[in-house]
Amino acid sequence: MNALRKHIHPGWLIIAPLLVMVMALYLGPILNILWLSVTDPEPGFGNYAKLGESDALIRILWTTVRICIITTVFSVTLGYSIAYAMMHCHQRQKNYMLTLLLVSFWISILVRTFSWLMLLGRRGLVNVALEDIGLIAEPIAFMRNELGVLIGMIHYMIPYAVLPLLVSMQAIDQRVMDASRNLGASGSQTFLRIYLPLTTPGLVASTLLVFILSLGFYVTPAVLGGGKVLMVAEYISVQLLVTLQWGTAAMLAALMLFGVLAMLWIMSRFMKLSTVFGGAAR
Amino acid sequence: MQDKQFMKEMLTDSAQAYKQGRMDRRTFLALCGASGVALTAVMAGDAEAAADHVVMWNWGGQSEECHGSAIGDAFTASTGKGLRFDTSGPLEGKIKEMVESGNVTADVADADLFNAVSLGPTGHLEPIDYSVVSKDKTLPGYALEYGVSVILYGYAFVYDTEAYGDNPPQNWADFFDTAKFPGMRSLYKWANGSLEAALMADGVAGDALYPLDMDRALAKIKSIKDESLYWGSGSEAHSMCVNGEVSMGMVWQNRGRNIENDTDGRYKLVNNQALAMPGAYIVPKGNPAGAAAMQFIATAQEVPAQLALLDCLGMTPSNPAAFGQIPEDQQPYAITSAMNIDKIVYNDPTWWGENGGDAVNAFLDTIS
Numbered sequence: 001m002n003a004l005r006k007h008i009h010p011g012w013l014i015i016a017p018l019l020v021m022v023m024a025l026y027l028g029p030i031l032n033i034l035w036l037s038v039t040d041p042e043p044g045f046g047n048y049a050k051l052g053e054s055d056a057l058i059r060i061l062w063t064t065v066r067i068c069i070i071t072t073v074f075s076v077t078l079g080y081s082i083a084y085a086m087m088h089c090h091q092r093q094k095n096y097m098l099t100l101l102l103v104s105f106w107i108s109i110l111v112r113t114f115s116w117l118m119l120l121g122r123r124g125l126v127n128v129a130l131e132d133i134g135l136i137a138e139p140i141a142f143m144r145n146e147l148g149v150l151i152g153m154i155h156y157m158i159p160y161a162v163l164p165l166l167v168s169m170q171a172i173d174q175r176v177m178d179a180s181r182n183l184g185a186s187g188s189q190t191f192l193r194i195y196l197p198l199t200t201p202g203l204v205a206s207t208l209l210v211f212i213l214s215l216g217f218y219v220t221p222a223v224l225g226g227g228k229v230l231m232v233a234e235y236i237s238v239q240l241l242v243t244l245q246w247g248t249a250a251m252l253a254a255l256m257l258f259g260v261l262a263m264l265w266i267m268s269r270f271m272k273l274s275t276v277f278g279g280a281a282r
Numbered sequence: 283m284q285d286k287q288f289m290k291e292m293l294t295d296s297a298q299a300y301k302q303g304r305m306d307r308r309t310f311l312a313l314c315g316a317s318g319v320a321l322t323a324v325m326a327g328d329a330e331a332a333a334d335h336v337v338m339w340n341w342g343g344q345s346e347e348c349h350g351s352a353i354g355d356a357f358t359a360s361t362g363k364g365l366r367f368d369t370s371g372p373l374e375g376k377i378k379e380m381v382e383s384g385n386v387t388a389d390v391a392d393a394d395l396f397n398a399v400s401l402g403p404t405g406h407l408e409p410i411d412y413s414v415v416s417k418d419k420t421l422p423g424y425a426l427e428y429g430v431s432v433i434l435y436g437y438a439f440v441y442d443t444e445a446y447g448d449n450p451p452q453n454w455a456d457f458f459d460t461a462k463f464p465g466m467r468s469l470y471k472w473a474n475g476s477l478e479a480a481l482m483a484d485g486v487a488g489d490a491l492y493p494l495d496m497d498r499a500l501a502k503i504k505s506i507k508d509e510s511l512y513w514g515s516g517s518e519a520h521s522m523c524v525n526g527e528v529s530m531g532m533v534w535q536n537r538g539r540n541i542e543n544d545t546d547g548r549y550k551l552v553n554n555q556a557l558a559m560p561g562a563y564i565v566p567k568g569n570p571a572g573a574a575a576m577q578f579i580a581t582a583q584e585v586p587a588q589l590a591l592l593d594c595l596g597m598t599p600s601n602p603a604a605f606g607q608i609p610e611d612q613q614p615y616a617i618t619s620a621m622n623i624d625k626i627v628y629n630d631p632t633w634w635g636e637n638g639g640d641a642v643n644a645f646l647d648t649i650s
Binding site: 055056117122123222229230238240241242244 | 373374375376378400466469471472507511512513514518521525526527638639640642643646647649650
């Protein structure tokens with residue numbers, strides 16, 4: 001018993017129930033999906049071979065990645081300036097901004113998606129107003145295309161981008177900036193060489209968060225894309241529910257999983273991921 | 283031992299109370315749980331079946347109320363069994379998943395007849411018992427081994443009367459002719475109906491559609507892709523018209539009347555060349571209520587139920603005996619009414635059951 005204790009820290013006993021639960025409820029189903037991707041409809045790597053044969057699958061994956069990259073770039077850029085503004089304004093304004101941010105964070109994705117249709121649709125508020133003023137003759141096609149999907153997704157993702165950045169900016173010792181100015185650096189030099197590097201963990205965290213969440217978007221592209229913007233999540237759902245090609249669905253799901261893991265691994269080569277997720281930089 | 287006896291009696295009593303509506307479902311299931319029933323042998327589905335009713339798996343919305351009043355009341359009157367609902371929508375993949383998980387909680391699924399063709403032979407459905415259900419109370423060819431058509435819905439289109447005042451579009455050829463009839467179009471996203479419409483627009487006769495010439499259909503779909511939106515649900519199709527996003531929209535014909543009303547008659551339904559789709563009731567393999575599901579389907583086939591479904595949901599009767607009794611004000615909207623029946627085209631569930639998956643993927647590939 002003592003020998004055992006030497007090798008296994010008693011702390012493990014405390015987290016053992018959690019581990020068992022995670023194994024049973026999380027790892028089990030994931031393994032099941034992986035299993036399905038190599039067994040349905042027949043054993044082998046036929047589902048993965050489809051990637052090489054089918055232009056359609058490659059195009060759907062490319063559409064997904066493209067939209068996610070654009071969404072991430074815009075959300076994080078806008079999120080950075082919002083977070084920066086929140087850090088450097090009066091407490092009162094900061095509270096207002098935080099409230100607005102959280103309110104939009106809490107509103108259901110469906111409501112936010114359909115609101116865009118009301119606002120920017122063919123006969124939405126903006127188009128009707130512009131037509132009435134006489135600025136445009138034909139409604140501008142904001143919605144029901146890739147632009148619509150991007151607008152909807154970026155809007156949804158901004159709070160996710162802001163929050164990690166805010167945390168990371170709050171942790172910075174403002175005196176460092178003062179020191180930099182004191183030593184003769186200009187404002188932009190201080191920002192680019194001191195502030196930006198110090199917020200890198202926050203930037204990486206929000207980039208990862210936004211990109212990974214974007215990969216799974218389903219409702220927004222389905223509604224705002226007018227059926228023409230097909231992303232992986234919707235395609236997986238069609239394969240599961242309508243065409244019954246569970247193997248293809250499982251293969252795509254596995255691909256997304258490995259894609260995300262690979263991304264994390266590459267990131268870990270360049271930096272301590274623990275700092276991104278709030279741990280100390282050791 | 284006594285405890286067990288007590289538990290059993292209590293459960294039987296509460297099952298009776300539940301059946302007669304004196305106890306709500308939650309309390310009943312809680313009692314099952316308290317007595318260990320749910321944990322040991324009986325899953326929720328079994329317990330519900332023990333309470334003697336049929337669970338209908340439909341698409342929610344109005345259908346819950348309509349299926350209850352149109353079929354449920356008559357079914358309860360004749361069999362003494364109640365009707366409960368699962369409104370999560372019996373998509374093919376969900377039926378397959380339910381049966382394969384071994385926890386079948388639904389008795390009758392409000393699905394498509396082509397689902398019966400694809401899920402039946404793979405062992406996911408109970409065969410229809412034609413000693414209870416009647417083959418004569420549906421259209422010929424729509425009573426299959428694993429499913430029977432109870433209602434018809436249709437793929438028709440609506441157009442904007444203000445856009446095409448004096449010279450309205452009359453058929454699918456006009457629908458696909460964006461030179462003569464400029465404006466946006468909307469089509470169904472999951473291929474069904476869209477492919478048939480494209481072929482008819484390209485000159486294929488309505489009775490010579492199957493097997494579908496996929497290349498030809500997709501080429502036609504592609505020809506108006508820039509002027510097309512695609513919808514995935516009835517409400518989306520509805521809002522695309524009501525919000526003025528499209529000048530012509532393919533719709534489920536039972537939505538036509540609502541669209542006409544919601545736009546004060548600006549949009550008008552065209553049933554010429556409408557594709558009649560057999561909506562079918564199918565029974566998941568190992569359903570909890572057993573043979574009662576067949577009695578339920580038989581009830582739904584009766585003329586009063588058929589007319590009530592038309593009145594409540596806009597679903598067209600599939601029982602020929604009901605065709606002649608379609609009321610005057612429903613004539614323009616019911617595709618099997620005397621007014622429309624000679625103009626419609628019939629879907630082939632067998633082709634769709636066998637080729638549907640590939641057709642949907644090819645279609646998605648074309649439009650995305």
